[in-house]
Amino acid sequence: MALDFCLGVTLLLSMWTTAKCDIPKEAIQMECHDRFFVIAVDLAFTGSNPHFEAVDESGVYAITKQSAAQCGYSIGVLPMLGHVELRASYFSCHTENKDDEVFTFNFNLVVAIEGKIATYALNKTCSPSLPWSPREVTCEVNYMEVSVKSEVTCPSETKKEDWNAALKSAYTSATSDWQVMLHGDERVLPMNLSEAHKRGYAFHLTDSRLVLRAPYGQPESFSAEVKGVPVEAVHATLFSRQSWVVLMVDLVAACSMHEGSYDNSGYMMWDTPEVLHPLMTSESETRVKIGVDGELVEKPVAEERGYIVEKYNGTLQISIPYNAEGAIRKSLVSGDLFEFYVFALYLEQMLFGEDQMDTRLRAHRTLATPLLPRPLYSENRTVPEQRMFTVYLGDVPEDVGLVAVHLNGQVFTVPFMNVSSHTITKVIHPNNTHGYTLKVSMADPIVRQQFSKEDGAMQHTLEINYTLTVLPEYEPFYHLASVMAFTDVSPPVFDAVCTESGISFKLDRRPFDYLWEITIGSDLLTSELADQHGYIMSTDSNSLLLEVPLFSHGFKSTEATLKGFFGTFEITMRDPETSEVQSSSVKTCPFSTTELIMCSTDGRLTVVADLSLAMPNGGNPTRTNLRDKYCGPKETDGTRALFSFPLNSCGSTVKLGKEYVTYENEIFFSKKLRALKNPADPINNIDRVTVQCTYPLSGLFRLFSVYKFESDLAGVGRILHSLQSTEGLRSPTMEPTSVTQSPVYTTRRTRRPVSMRPGYQPPAKYIKVSSFLKNLPKKKGTLQSKINPRMY
Structure with a gap:
């Protein structure tokens, strides 16, 4: 755990003119514990360099690194928790003490906000919830402290030579003022408390207790191994001569300096001897409680959390799962992603001695794991039938965030903006981790695709590079994933x-x-x-x-x-x-249309013709027929008739050109009926309706066959009205060439070809055609220009 202590002496001078303000309640937390007072202030409020001052009746005192250890303060900046923390002993300097039962703390918090110094007054009154033991030892992270009842004199376990040396010195040099001898000093000479204070020690004489406090590493302290565990101790004898009586008190503080270890089974371990110093207690019963962040828990709760306390060979070994409740986790980038865990161990040992000099020892220790690999994982959750890549990035720690995604080399910042074919969604989990679900359409242009004829499927490939950062340092690292999917492909559909x-x-x-x-x-x-x-x-x-x-x-x-x-x-x-x-x-x-003509590939002509001009007044379309009077309409209405017949029947004639052939027929209304209906109406004024179908010779296989007609293409038809101009054509036209043959008549009643005029050969049953009819010019007035079809 990193400690960040304030040092600024010059800053202190500038603070005298700053105003004191009230700190927002949500930015601070102050708590009284059994043996100490704690202040936690949000770093978002204080910034990165907050400072504390101790305040009493005599003035304001900056808390520096040196004074903190001597006066009973420990200050730490905890970025993983997002706050700065101050712990103060109940016997710390500048603390108002009333009968060792009520303690009042006054501090100033000094922060720089937008370049200006602001001072916030903090105060709290605490009372210990547990009575004081005859001897209390505190092993803080930066100092040792021991307090004993003031009426207690030297313990019986004091070494005879040490006691005699102290006694002799006391009788010869003791005064009414308290003096101290530090047994780690080779000379072991008495000194007054002011001199001891200059050497880094603090002594407090309260209403009922004597207190000694010393930073770790003092010249007079000594280190040794006890049961294989490194221990640091400080031993002082405090004495005073009152008339002919000399009062002497031994003060001993000893703390385990074990740094902790980590085993492969996932436990952080810390060792301490059951008895750290012979003067603290004799070999006797020991009771242990453990907890975290200054809160002790009973044994069942500790076991439920996975804490283990084992005793062997006079040593206590504390084992804590690295991710147990109360552990602080932090991610770190060192090439790959790692993590470490920090555990603020709080330990209480109750030592019950035979001399009724019970000792309560409480230790604050910070245990940390080494760097542990923290691999992320990606899972391909793609369902190829959905044609959507679905990739999950999981086990992302809470202090790690996704900032960008590279998809086949193209970068997209998170969150995706204005992109519909791919999305990224954050998924929160209850175990303080989260994940990201990436969806990318396989139709997105960024997806690489390759068709495999052997598999008959399309291969889709997506290379993913996640860019993540560790907060709050914003250290980047990368996670790579590659996914592939095969999908069946189908031809386009309009x-x-x-x-x-x-x-x-x-x-x-x-x-x-x-x-x-x-x-x-x-x-x-x-x-x-x-x-x-x-x-x-x-x-x-x-x-x-x-x-x-x-x-x-x-x-x-x-x-x-x-x-x-x-x-x-x-x-x-x-x-x-x-x-x-x-x-x-x-x-x-x-x-739907008024008139229509269709020429099919199998040689059938279908026509819907308007006969209103071909019939006399009161005429009926049902009385019409083709050249063959037996070929009548299939359907009629008031003015129109539908005919459908094979091209080589119903009296059709055939006109053969160089590159095309045209079949022609006519629709008649009986001349006799016309004369009966209207004798005065000249025959020439009656419309003659001619229908034609023209086919390219290159598309015909069997020409003039009475058995079968075959054509690659449908013919082009037209409807000709004799009383109208050529703009009355009712279908797309194909212009005939200038050279034609005489008509060849066929009917449905005979299948033999009719004789032609001399000089002409009858039509061949099969004709081989070498040329191909392309792009015949169209006359104005074709069906496209004259007919306005509409839907029905």
Whole structure:
């Protein structure tokens, strides 16, 4: 335990002009004990260099290191407890003593606050709770003190030669004033008490007791080993001549100087002889009590706390668990983290002698352990399925704090600020320790990731360097931890929503999404592809947004009815090395429109057409048909009709170009019925509704087959109204080339090809095509520009 004593003499001179103030109650604690008075003042109030003064009727006296030991004071600055402590003997200098029963203490506490000296008056009156024994010995940390009843004369155990020498000297030199002989002095000459005081000794003659006090290490004291334990003692004979009678009193104080030890089983040990000096008592019964911080406890309580008192070969051995109740713990950095424990031992020995000269000995001793390793531990509590690193740093002492964390080399001060992907939480434990729970998202960019194809999993690695400090010195040290986790990885998944004009796809990017290619069909999704097909794409490091307009490339329309149809778009994720599709994001949305035409890959044309101009007044769409009068509508309403039929049926014609093929049919309202309904209405004023489907030849496998139609791509359809301009087209168009062949008619009633005009060959059943139709120009007035589809 470090002792910090005040020395300032010049400071004392400046204090005469300072004002005395009242100290805050929460900053000070004053207590009366059985044999001493104690003051504890918070260091947060006093600062690092507080000073004490003793005050009595004659003046104010600075307590210095030398005067403290001579006058019965011990002062210690205890940073581990956060206070400065003064202990004063009941027989200390400048203490008002009334009948050895009431003791009044007056002190000044002097502190420097913001460069100014402030003085606080402290006073307390105490009465001992136990009666005084015939002999009382106190072994303080810096002095020895003995007091005896004043009527007690020399004990019978005094050595004959010592007694004779003292007696002879007393008779020849004794006066009415008290004199003293110090037996450690080779000359053993008597001296008055003033001379003894100059040599560092203090003598007090109270109403009922004689007191001797001496600092350790006096020239007249002697050291020896008693039962193998080092002991220091001081022996003085006090005498006075009253007329023809000489009064002589032997005063002996002896203290164990054992420094204490520490064994591997975790005990601090301290030894003292049962009898420290022959003049203190004879070999007889000894009773022992132990405690901490000046408080003694009974044997059952001591045993419950783990204290052990053993007697062997005339020696008492006190064993205390290093972390027992009352021990003071402190962390220290010396490369790694260490700790040591300090125990303020308080011991009482009651020695019962045959001469009824009972002795009570009380000792204050500070025991300390050596530096003990104090390793922290880290525990990986990560659950990979949660995709969150959870690491616990535990067994952190209460005087150690976390100030920063390095995550894969990037430093974050504690507490974390404005960071959502990782957190640090302090966890308090009842055993005066605490811990920290660190959580870091595996998706955080600071986490290192590496994909293992062999394991089919993503390896996440986080190197952690905790920076901690020991308080209050703020000594830094470091604790390293490394955690790793494997997680199954899956291809990206888009979130899709339906819009009025198409489908919108959104992807929240993950660090490992680079393991897959995002494709539309077989084409890699790039900004160039998006521009080519009319997609609207925006992307950043966090997300990808793709808006797919209705009827754009890759958009599939199905389940058409008069109410509307369903549009589907698919985004695929492929292995970049094998091009194998790993997963896909598909979204189907319902749309509504006035007119619609769809050309499927399996050779079916589906059309919803507005027939309001194709029918005479009062006409019924159910009476319409295709070129083949047996091919009627599947659904109708007041003005519209739905037809769905194979391309090579219902009287369709085929127009073959160099790079494409177009199937065409018409929707009729019976001429006869038209004439009956309105004879005056010329036939030419009736709208002719033509429907077409155009396919690239490169995508066809079996052309003009009456058995099967196969195409890689859906065809491009259009609806032509004869009474409208070309802006009435109802679907995306593919412009035909200038060279065509004459129509080839097919119906559902015959499967044989119809003869063509001379000079033309009938269509081949299988045609090999070497060219590929790309980027055909579009006319104004296509379905995209004319139709305003809406959701239903």
